[in-house]
Amino acid sequence: MEKIGLFLGCNIPLKAPDIEQSIRKVFPALGVEIVDLVGASCCPAWGTAPSFDIDTWLALSIRNIVLAEEQGVDLMTGCNSCFGVLSEAKHLVDHHPEKRKVVEQKLALIEKQYKGTAQVYHVMHVLYKEIGLDRIAEKVKYTLKQLRVAVQTGCHLLWPSEVMQVKEQNPFYPTMLKELCEALGADAPHYSKLESCCGMGAMRSTDQEKSLSLAKEKLLCMKEEIDPDMIVTTCSSCYLQFDGAQKIFRDRGEIDFSIPVFYYTQLLALCMGFDPSEVAALSQTPREEIISRIQSKARMVKED
Amino acid sequence: MNVINVTSKNRQEAIEKIIALGGEGIVRCIQCGACASVCPLARTGFTLNCKKLIRLIQTGHWEEMIEDPSTWACVACNRCTEVCPRDVKPSEIIFAYRRFQAMELAISTSATMSQMNLYMKGHAVFSEAAQLRQKVGLPPLPPTTLSDEKALKEVQTLLENSPMAELGLF
Ligand code: SF4
Ligand code: SF4
Numbered sequence: 001m002e003k004i005g006l007f008l009g010c011n012i013p014l015k016a017p018d019i020e021q022s023i024r025k026v027f028p029a030l031g032v033e034i035v036d037l038v039g040a041s042c043c044p045a046w047g048t049a050p051s052f053d054i055d056t057w058l059a060l061s062i063r064n065i066v067l068a069e070e071q072g073v074d075l076m077t078g079c080n081s082c083f084g085v086l087s088e089a090k091h092l093v094d095h096h097p098e099k100r101k102v103v104e105q106k107l108a109l110i111e112k113q114y115k116g117t118a119q120v121y122h123v124m125h126v127l128y129k130e131i132g133l134d135r136i137a138e139k140v141k142y143t144l145k146q147l148r149v150a151v152q153t154g155c156h157l158l159w160p161s162e163v164m165q166v167k168e169q170n171p172f173y174p175t176m177l178k179e180l181c182e183a184l185g186a187d188a189p190h191y192s193k194l195e196s197c198c199g200m201g202a203m204r205s206t207d208q209e210k211s212l213s214l215a216k217e218k219l220l221c222m223k224e225e226i227d228p229d230m231i232v233t234t235c236s237s238c239y240l241q242f243d244g245a246q247k248i249f250r251d252r253g254e255i256d257f258s259i260p261v262f263y264y265t266q267l268l269a270l271c272m273g274f275d276p277s278e279v280a281a282l283s284q285t286p287r288e289e290i291i292s293r294i295q296s297k298a299r300m301v302k303e304d
Numbered sequence: 305m306n307v308i309n310v311t312s313k314n315r316q317e318a319i320e321k322i323i324a325l326g327g328e329g330i331v332r333c334i335q336c337g338a339c340a341s342v343c344p345l346a347r348t349g350f351t352l353n354c355k356k357l358i359r360l361i362q363t364g365h366w367e368e369m370i371e372d373p374s375t376w377a378c379v380a381c382n383r384c385t386e387v388c389p390r391d392v393k394p395s396e397i398i399f400a401y402r403r404f405q406a407m408e409l410a411i412s413t414s415a416t417m418s419q420m421n422l423y424m425k426g427h428a429v430f431s432e433a434a435q436l437r438q439k440v441g442l443p444p445l446p447p448t449t450l451s452d453e454k455a456l457k458e459v460q461t462l463l464e465n466s467p468m469a470e471l472g473l474f
Binding site: 008013014015017018020021024037038040041042044046047048049051052053055059060081084106112155156159160161171197202203206211213214277278279281282 | 326
């Protein structure tokens, strides 16, 4: 795979553009060129068209996938929700000829055609499967040796496994992100709530306190069981939840600790020596200290 | 106390409706509870979760839950669908019921806002991000519908030719 289409979604480009920047930096440096899917829209989010009308959802999702097809590339997204919505839409359309027909008719309204040639991947899948742990490890300039991370894969990367191109052996005991962190030199020990939900997304907008209760349970579990130096996630929603919720808990006096949170490619970019003011610059839970510890002489394993 | 009498006709109707909205697996559910055992809605004590909603519909209850926001808290995680031994796809039942609620406009203000954003911007989650983006060295607008009028028009055309257009949300 020499090129891949980057599907941005909403949260990453508009709320956490430093994640977008980290993706744009690491992939070319690892030998995969990024192609923009110009004119892409929202996936559309679960709370929009998928909650109103299946055919409208499928048409909007497939339009986004067609943008990749037109450029002869597969599609990759860093947002788990987008990944779930697009993968499920593609799966539905590819396995139900009658749905495909409806979608083709809708796309004809905007002069688009669906061929079904582009696959839908998550950033984590491309890193793990296409680029591989060895190539990632080779590019590490600053090692994470003796730093401990709590990994948070995020729901839509795990279930339903039926619709995914790349699957965990056991989605209730995921290991890909753990291995990706270990490739940077970090320890990524197991903790008992490894696969539980952070509460973000629809639950957060429906009942904030219930949503926060899930985040807190999980945070306390990480803290108590493995006391991590940072939380590392492959889901932009989990990122926003853990980063933002910790500030809420601290302001309320409910926790007295602070664990920096990174999206995986941000951490990878830091390990590869990219500028933190571009790839890890926006957060509510402070990260400066751990970033300067990561990008320090003592951790340098490779000169430029 | 309000007593609701359900008849076999009610049951038949409720099942037909949920199937029409995308929940065909409902007929296979045996109420084993596997889905609820992994469901974040059940864990946090929402009134409804996948298993409960299915039971209510199977027993002919339909309109009564229309104002219940539980379905809107479903995080679409699909844990339920992964573990269900009967291939019910419980998450699809939740979404099918949501579609009934949505088309009756039994939705929250924030959900209303998202539909408007999707139509006006092509992004359901929208906020001005030019400054944030420039701060990290990116162009002020992402290469999406936000910087491509023709593309936005395409999204609008798809939405205008959808049953969603009849709801007056955009
Ligand atoms: S796991 Fe499947 S069969 Fe069991 S209660 Fe849930 S939907 Fe019904
Ligand atoms: S998809 Fe919804 S109903 Fe199913 S387990 Fe997740 S939160 Fe519960």
